[in-house]
Amino acid sequence: MTCITQLDHQKQKEMENGSKQIWGFRGNEELKIASEITVRGFLNLLMFHVNKDDDRPTVPLGHGDPSAFPSFRTTGIAEDAIVDALRTANYNCYAPTVGVLPARRSIADYLSRDLPYKLSADDVYLTIGCTQAIEVILTVLARPGANILLPRPGFPYYEARAACSRLEVRHFDLLPEKGWEVNLEAVEALADQNTVAMVIINPGNPCGNVYSHQHLEKIAETARKLGILVIADEVYNHLTFGSKPFVPMGTLGSIAPVITLGSISKRWIVPGWRCGWLVTNDPNGILRKTGIVDSIRGCLDVSSDPATFIQGAIPQILENTKEDFFSKIIYIIREAANLCYERIKEIPCITCPYKPEGSMYTMVKLNLCLLEDIGDDVEFCLKLAKEESVIVLPGMAVGMKNWLRITIAIELSTLEDGLARIEAFCQRHAKNNKI
Numbered sequence: 372m373t374c375i376t377q378l379d380h381q382k383q384k385e386m387e388n389g390s391k392q393i394w395g396f397r398g399n400e401e402l403k404i405a406s407e408i409t410v411r412g413f414l415n416l417l418m419f420h421v422n423k424d425d426d427r428p429t430v431p432l433g434h435g436d437p438s439a440f441p442s443f444r445t446t447g448i449a450e451d452a453i454v455d456a457l458r459t460a461n462y463n464c465y466a467p468t469v470g471v472l473p474a475r476r477s478i479a480d481y482l483s484r485d486l487p488y489k490l491s492a493d494d495v496y497l498t499i500g501c502t503q504a505i506e507v508i509l510t511v512l513a514r515p516g517a518n519i520l521l522p523r524p525g526f527p528y529y530e531a532r533a534a535c536s537r538l539e540v541r542h543f544d545l546l547p548e549k550g551w552e553v554n555l556e557a558v559e560a561l562a563d564q565n566t567v568a569m570v571i572i573n574p575g576n577p578c579g580n581v582y583s584h585q586h587l588e589k590i591a592e593t594a595r596k597l598g599i600l601v602i603a604d605e606v607y608n609h610l611t612f613g614s615k616p617f618v619p620m621g622t623l624g625s626i627a628p629v630i631t632l633g634s635i636s637k638r639w640i641v642p643g644w645r646c647g648w649l650v651t652n653d654p655n656g657i658l659r660k661t662g663i664v665d666s667i668r669g670c671l672d673v674s675s676d677p678a679t680f681i682q683g684a685i686p687q688i689l690e691n692t693k694e695d696f697f698s699k700i701i702y703i704i705r706e707a708a709n710l711c712y713e714r715i716k717e718i719p720c721i722t723c724p725y726k727p728e729g730s731m732y733t734m735v736k737l738n739l740c741l742l743e744d745i746g747d748d749v750e751f752c753l754k755l756a757k758e759e760s761v762i763v764l765p766g767m768a769v770g771m772k773n774w775l776r777i778t779i780a781i782e783l784s785t786l787e788d789g790l791a792r793i794e795a796f797c798q799r800h801a802k803n804n805k806i
Contacts, residue, residue, distance in 0.1 A: 470497025579727025613728025621652030
């Protein structure tokens with residue numbers, strides 16, 4: 372049945388049902404489906420189930436935004452930079468498509484500190500947070516029949532944007548028993564002549580892992596072998612608190628081309644400021660030769676821009692923020708990671724196979740055999756929200772059924788309260804109450 376015939380058939384049915392007016396428009400079902408698999412979609416569903424009669428504060432262990440907590444307030448240097456940019460009156464205008472030059476130059480200098488080569492402003496494109504950077508690169512790579520390799524578990528915005536771009540998704544597993552490293556054998560098995568890229572998230576969301584230089588080198592060599600680029604989501608760059616330092620994927624850009632995505636959202640705790648970047652780490656010029664650079668510019672030509680005054684503040688934010696601000700945030704998250712890891716050992720129905728070393732999260736496995744009247748991770752989280760006013764993200768949201776993602780970037784007292792409520796919930800739902 373053709374689209375026109377389907378529409379005529381629908382109008383005829385509405386007329387038979389007594390409708391007075393026939394409308395020729397309908398909502399886009401693909402967008403509705405795509406939005407349901409995002410973190411926001413799951414969190415909205417869980418918040419809807421919180422008991423409004425519970426006088427206790429809701430504990431947000433599913434969110435990735437600690438900015439509401441006093442311990443995570445951004446540095447005054449960043450706040451002053453915004454005020455200064457506004458008062459100059461130089462940033463009341465539209466910004467260039469790729470971003471204002473001083474901001475691009477300062478981001479290039481900031482990222483070059485960790486690279487064996489120097490980036491230029493021409494390698495940097497400003498975006499509305501890291502999410503628009505994801506949207507841009509997936510739009511650029513989408514073509515009929517193309518596929519992209521995504522990590523499982525991962526950040527579901529990639530799946531949502533791929534669906535909107537009609538880009539086929541193929542998942543490779545991360546291995547919890549190996550510190551959530553990429554299963555590179557699976558990557559090679561999944562790829563074919565239509566594969567365009569693979570995504571890595573480092574430091575890891577949702578796993579809290581940090582990749583070594585050796586593992587990143589293996590990823591780059593695999594990408595070169597397959598003839599694909601690496602999209603390196605490094606929005607949590609330098610948010611590491613374990614034994615492994617952060618190593619940017621761009622250090623290996625001479626092996627395979629790398630698109631780095633980042634922002635000031637996480638390291639500076641300002642996700643609402645919505646300023647991110649897309650950066651080409653490609654010393655061999657492959658992305659320019661294959662037309663990717665021109666396509667990025669073309670995509671940005673038909674996209675919105677970050678607020679110009681935020682862009683104007685970027686040089687001052689990147690260049691003047693003191694190390695003690697970063698150290699304080701790292702200290703708090705490290706303490707939270709230690710607390711969470713040790714406390715989870717006391718809750719038999721959940722286990723944490725890997726102590727988080729970076730980002731703001733940890734993944735824990737749900738042991739349903741110890742619980743009754745709970746069928747899966749989504750039901751666990753819905754009942755937990757209703758009974759204990761605790762929000763935890765079900766593993767289903769990030770591609771891992773019967774796992775949970777717990778946020779550790781939160782006040783320690785609030786984290787302790789949330790974990791105590793989870794323990795009480797598990798005891799109440801234990802088989803024969805034997806937990």
